[in-house]
Amino acid sequence: MITLDHVSYQYDRQDAALNDVSLSIADGELVAIVGHNGSGKSTLAKHLNALLLPYAGKVLVDGLDTSDPENTLAIRQKVGMVFQNPDNQLVTTIVEEDVAFGPENLGIPSGEIRRRVDEALAAVGMEAFAKKAPHMLSGGQKQRVAIAGMLAMNPQVLVLDEATAMLDPQGRRDVLEIVGRLHKKGITVIMITQHMSEAALCDRIIVLSGGHMVLDGPPRSVFAQEDILRKAGLDLPPVVRMGALLNAGGMSLPLCLDVEELAEAIWQYSCKM
């Protein structure tokens, strides 16, 4: 359980990057945090594992206050982060060493490390690349290794800070599939993203704008607030936009999140005519 209690943050001499944000994320949730460039979503992400500390308010991870330095290590073991640029996150010259890097630093016995590394690489489908050099991998493969490195720490929460932004469609699909699997296994996943179609796959969407939280709810209720989204510099995902376009033209379709659902709704609608 992660709780933000009236959290504000500001970078040097700038406007508040986060402004009085309160929310809580329960264990096992799959949450998307969306917002325009500069909306504060990455700043928020960095508060979840004490990379940034609130200027005002409190962040609690399983009851541990991130502002207390005594808690930092325990919090970082609970909450793993994967960042945008795959090239900035891999530190060694062999994939499996990279995955072992975190647990090694925790002082875990080598037999246990071996087991964790194998499990983590299997979880992201990269077993076959264990002995390869990271720089020979594609962007999507590098991101999968970065995720494996986090999984080897046995985190309860995985935060992906625009982890798909620099990937091609295949790499993006692979990462999203892994996210789905981890979520099913009970890991809390928090995805920071600008892709509304990715947000549509989550159980809950939190929308930030100018450091404020402007919407929080399941995709169907968030996407029904087109005006607020547009004001926040965001757009509807293509499928939802298509449905909205048809409704604006006089149809009355329910809000649909994927192509099959929308096709069925249009078909039902046209059968009734």
Next chain:
Amino acid sequence: MAIQLQNVTYIYMEGSVLSQAAVSDIRLEIQEGDFLGMIGHTGSGKSTLVQLMGGLLQPTGGRVLVDGLDLGDKKQRKAARPRVGLVFQYPEYQLFEETVAKDVAYGPHNLGLAPEEVEARVRRAMELVGLPYDRFGEKSPFALSGGEKRRAALAGVIAMEPRYLILDEPMAGLDPMGRKAILETIAGLRQETGCAVVMVSHSMEDVAQYAQRIAVLHQGRLVKAGAPGEIFQEEALLRSLGLELPVPCRLAAALRARGMDVPPVYTEEALAAFLLERGKHV
């Protein structure tokens, strides 16, 4: 007047054991005023092709001609360079000057133009990308937001007044409104100056919406080139290459599977227009 790729091949590290063909035997022509979308997987050769068209790489086989000038020849290449504007991925990383105006002026200044001409071009380019000179000219490029930085970098290339503007993933990493601003800027520039646009993009929706022609690359080969209508009809082919179809195409296919007679469409507007019109007559 055109960019002509005549059986172009490029091999990285030719002659070594690591030699690898990045593009093979590409035949493609970009006419003046064209809007060509280039799609394909990572590793399909898109970025290599961009560099070949800009004269940054010399083909190991075949020829690249810009308005008849052969980029394989040093002198002709020099003459052709200003005609082709290249915008790389994350171009804002290349901003370096103290002010936005100076940064945008860097290219035209190096062309040896008179200061008044440079300033006129800088003003026009900044206006076009939506960063009016009077408001943004004296700002530091590093004080801009992500989307504004991207537009400032784009202005620097536009100020060179290229006949061909080649962009590699120009919207990557931007938020939805930022993406839209860049796309509208590119489309507006083309309308105003008549320059041709080649845009590499992973977004099928954007390519479907804006491109007049689409080139599909796979493993260094040109698999198909044609109008969006032609390309997006090749559902099976695109799927086999791991490329996703735009949402309107997939929706049209799902409706056809249910027995509705939907014409080949690939934009939201066209599909909506069809469905709404159909609703009136049933």
